[in-house]
Amino acid sequence: MKSAYRKLVLGSVMALAAVSMSASAYSESSFYYRTSKTGLIDRPSNLPPIDTGEGGGGGTGGDNTGGDNGGDESQNLDIAIQVPSPFGLTVGSFMELPLLKIGDVSGVSYRAGPDAYMPGLVVGASGAVSGLPTAAADTEYRIEVEAYKGETVLAVDSVSKTLRAPLVIDGIPDDISYSILDPFPTTGITATTHGGDSASLQWSMNGAPDWLDVISGTSGTAHLAIKAGHEAAYTSVRSIFLSAVDGEGRTASSPSFSFEALEALSCETGPVGTACPDGAIYVGDNPVTGIRIYAATEDEPGTFYVTDGVYGVPTSQDDGEPNTTAMANLSPPSRFPAANQCRLRGSVWYLPAIKELETAFRSGVGNFMASGRYWSSTSTTTLNYFSIVAASGTTQAIGPSQYYVRCVRH
Numbered sequence: 001m002k003s004a005y006r007k008l009v010l011g012s013v014m015a016l017a018a019v020s021m022s023a024s025a026y027s028e029s030s031f032y033y034r035t036s037k038t039g040l041i042d043r044p045s046n047l048p049p050i051d052t053g054e055g056g057g058g059g060t061g062g063d064n065t066g067g068d069n070g071g072d073e074s075q076n077l078d079i080a081i082q083v084p085s086p087f088g089l090t091v092g093s094f095m096e097l098p099l100l101k102i103g104d105v106s107g108v109s110y111r112a113g114p115d116a117y118m119p120g121l122v123v124g125a126s127g128a129v130s131g132l133p134t135a136a137a138d139t140e141y142r143i144e145v146e147a148y149k150g151e152t153v154l155a156v157d158s159v160s161k162t163l164r165a166p167l168v169i170d171g172i173p174d175d176i177s178y179s180i181l182d183p184f185p186t187t188g189i190t191a192t193t194h195g196g197d198s199a200s201l202q203w204s205m206n207g208a209p210d211w212l213d214v215i216s217g218t219s220g221t222a223h224l225a226i227k228a229g230h231e232a233a234y235t236s237v238r239s240i241f242l243s244a245v246d247g248e249g250r251t252a253s254s255p256s257f258s259f260e261a262l263e264a265l266s267c268e269t270g271p272v273g274t275a276c277p278d279g280a281i282y283v284g285d286n287p288v289t290g291i292r293i294y295a296a297t298e299d300e301p302g303t304f305y306v307t308d309g310v311y312g313v314p315t316s317q318d319d320g321e322p323n324t325t326a327m328a329n330l331s332p333p334s335r336f337p338a339a340n341q342c343r344l345r346g347s348v349w350y351l352p353a354i355k356e357l358e359t360a361f362r363s364g365v366g367n368f369m370a371s372g373r374y375w376s377s378t379s380t381t382t383l384n385y386f387s388i389v390a391a392s393g394t395t396q397a398i399g400p401s402q403y404y405v406r407c408v409r410h
Helices: 002-022 065-070 320-329 337-343 354-361
Strands: 033-035 039-041 077-081 095-097 099-103 109-112 121-123 129-131 140-149 152-164 168-171 176-179 190-194 202-206 212-216 222-226 235-245 251-253 257-262 281-285 292-295 373-379 385-389 394-398
Touching: 077 140, 077 152, 109 121, 121 140, 168 251, 202 212, 281 354, 292 354, 320 337, 320 373, 337 373, 354 373, 354 385
Parallel strands: 176 257
Antiparallel strands: 033 039, 077 099, 095 129, 109 140, 121 129, 140 152, 168 190, 190 222, 202 235, 212 222, 235 251, 235 257, 281 292, 373 385, 385 394
């Protein structure tokens, strides 16, 4: 009768424990336990045989009542290392895993199991495992706890984990200034990490517009992109920082970087520096006519003579288009190499008059040379042509020589 009563009590305890464990956030534990009648369930083969307590050494019969007096009945105990989910072992990070005990714990002690490998961790008096892991990153740990009484091992449980370095975001995107009509940049927008479990990283952003996404890459990387189903929209300058978490709960945050998305600027109405679809850049208005002037963003390749010896043909100081046309009408056009080079870009391009060249050169945009000279299409009464001295920005009339050419258009 006593054995049947103990079976009923233990069964109730085990059922309640099972409900408790299934409702908790703990996982990856295995149970080894025994009962007074049915023996061991999933007990490791290397543990001692079970004493079922059927008839004790000091008892009076075989009804198991003597087992209590003789002390040879098995002690009922189950243990489980409680592992939260997620959980990861991290180099230099203190950890503690409590031990769940179900059954009779009287006189029971706890120690590391014979197959344990867990440098820096210890098993406490309560069976909890705690400490600072001290092995090198990527070491395989086997956390094993053994419950024993005297010379008898009552229960064992173990958990295996890979020790990882702390998760760190060590590379972030450059500061980004993006025009929403342009393709989204493909360089300077990548973040990188080291440590943690790089295969299971999940990324997030703080401060980003709702159309911007961070996409997980390979080997702990991520990059920014326009979110699927969204379009870029104007975004004033803001600070963004990235966060990453791996599958075992390690987290990291990046320093901030700035981001802005500019509205499309009209080539016809934008400020100085506004780029046009054909590659021209707005450099300012003609100081005489008020017409907007657009310059090429680079010099023509090489240096050129303004003329091969024909002087005094073009005379306008504020509009190089008729100057260039007049040069082109003199046969052959190659007699005016600088003007002819601009016409090769297209019929709308011309060698600027001196006022236009001054406007372009002094605009602060267009990547003009810091030394040398630039030709204009304006001639002087002394049969020379005006040029700009790059080093000083001053205007000077000079005879035929090879200098830089920067073409413009209206």
